[in-house]
Amino acid sequence: LKPIYRDANFPTDAQGRTYHLGTREGEVAPRILSVGTVTRAQLVATLLQPPAPGRQLFQRVSSRGFHTITGRFEGVPVSIVSTHMGMPNMDFVVRENRAVVRGQMAIVRLGTCGAVQHPAKLGDLLVASHGSIAVRRDADYWSLLERDEHQPSARTANGGGSSNGHTANGHAANGHGPAPAAPDVCFVEGPSALAGRRPYSVSLPVRSDPYLASILVEAAAAVVGPGRVVQGLTASADSFYSSQGRTGPEFDDANEGLLGALTKAHPDLMSLEMETFHLMDLARCSKGSIRATGICVALAERYSNEFMEYSKLPALELAGGTAALRALAGVPLREATGEELAAAA
Ligand code: DUR
Known part of the structure; x- marks a missing residue:
């Protein structure tokens, strides 16, 4: 039987289950470990005890493939949720868990990442205690580039193609050469549409x-x-490739200088991954109701181009998982207020 959802603004089914994670009140603990893969969720769940003696761990798999496992760590109720990858998935995990838990929550992301500079090295555990920045590909850069290329006069008006930032960015010239100034084409006054535009936007830290x-x-x-x-700053990118500075011949990503620019602007930057920024951003916007941080295993070394042997990952996932569960169990959380309980009822 297909579930029936009500309230398009925040859909839940007749049993109060959320739309993507499929859990309801009572199934999720206020202390949540968010991990990237189902196998990591199951591996770290071996560190949990059942919610009550003689019972099994609570497990639920949603139609969208989110796994939730609830039990206890050192006697404290905790949940492990597989979040998959990227900021949109983190959005589901934070918002839908917030909807089914009363009182203050703590969420720790345990993921993998690329180490961008020393001292972070392969196999280290990197804790984002300095917070997170977001690195996003700005599609408008390429839209404006297209517009510019269709308006040769715009480039002529500001002294040829180099001043629009494109060739300055390490790009190959488009081969068209400077267009002749023709009085009969629409002449764009002032700088070209691309002026000041960058292919990647980098946020303030959260x-x-x-x-x-x-x-x-x-x-x-x-x-x-x-x-x-x-310990340091983490950067969450909206792509594993372009906005993490990975290069290749198939796409015009304009990202050759990106890693260098990031480490120059942020000497404490240690990792590149895809989720922590959004977790910290939502925690910051949660009106004080969510405490959050992140830890990741350095799986790739971007400065040496080394990639960790995959057989070494489970031991590090267990090490990081143990640390994250201990921190989750140890952080003090405010109980739900009478007002919050009344609002939930
Ligand atoms: N990840 C990266 N970049 C890396 C290594 C790991 O984003 O270089 C993380 C984040 C994302 C997943 O969830 O792993 C992508 O493979």
């Missing part, structure tokens, strides 16, 4: 919950040793 990050660092250092834990 902060991590400082206490949650500090107990996470402590827990991670206890598991793998302090030499394998790095």
Whole structure:
């Protein structure tokens, strides 16, 4: 039987299950570990005890493939949710879990990432205690580039193609050469449409919950040793490829200088991944109701181009998972107020 959803503004089914995660009140703990893959969720769930003696772990798989596992860690109720990848999936996980949990919540992302510079190295656990920035591909850059190419006079007006930022960005010239100034074509006054436009936008940093990050660092250092834990800023990109500075011949990504520009602007930048910024951004907008931070295993080293042997990942997922669960279990959370309980009823 297909479920029937009501309220297009925030759809839930007749049992109060959310639209994408498929869970309802009572099935999710206020302390949530968000992981990227189903196998990582199941692996880290081996560290949990059942919600009550003699019972099994609670498990639910939604129609969209989100897995939720609820149990206890060191006696404290926790949930592990597989979030898949990218900021839109993090949006589902944060908002739909917020809708089925009363009181303050804590969410930690345990993921993988690329290490962008020293001291972060392959296999380290990187804690985003300095917060996160977002790196987004701005499609308007290419739209304006197209418009510019159809208006040769615009380029002539500002002294040829180089001043529009395109060739300055390391781009090959388009081979058309400077167009002759023809009085009968529509002449665009002033700078070309591209002036000042960049192919990638980089956001201001959003902060991590400082206490949650500090107990996470402590827990991670206890598991793998302090030499394998790095604290810094993480950058969440909207692509594994273009906005993480990966290059290739198939697309005009204009991203050759991106990694260098990011590390220059942010000397404490350690990792590139795809989710933490959105988690921290939503926590910041949650009216104080969500505490959040992130930890990731450095799976790729962008400065040496090394990629970790996949067989080494499970041990690091368990190490990071142990640290994250310990931090989640240890962070104090405010109980639901009478007002919040009344609103939920
Ligand atoms: N990830 C990256 N970039 C890397 C390594 C890992 O984004 O270089 C993370 C984030 C995303 C997934 O969830 O892994 C993409 O493979």
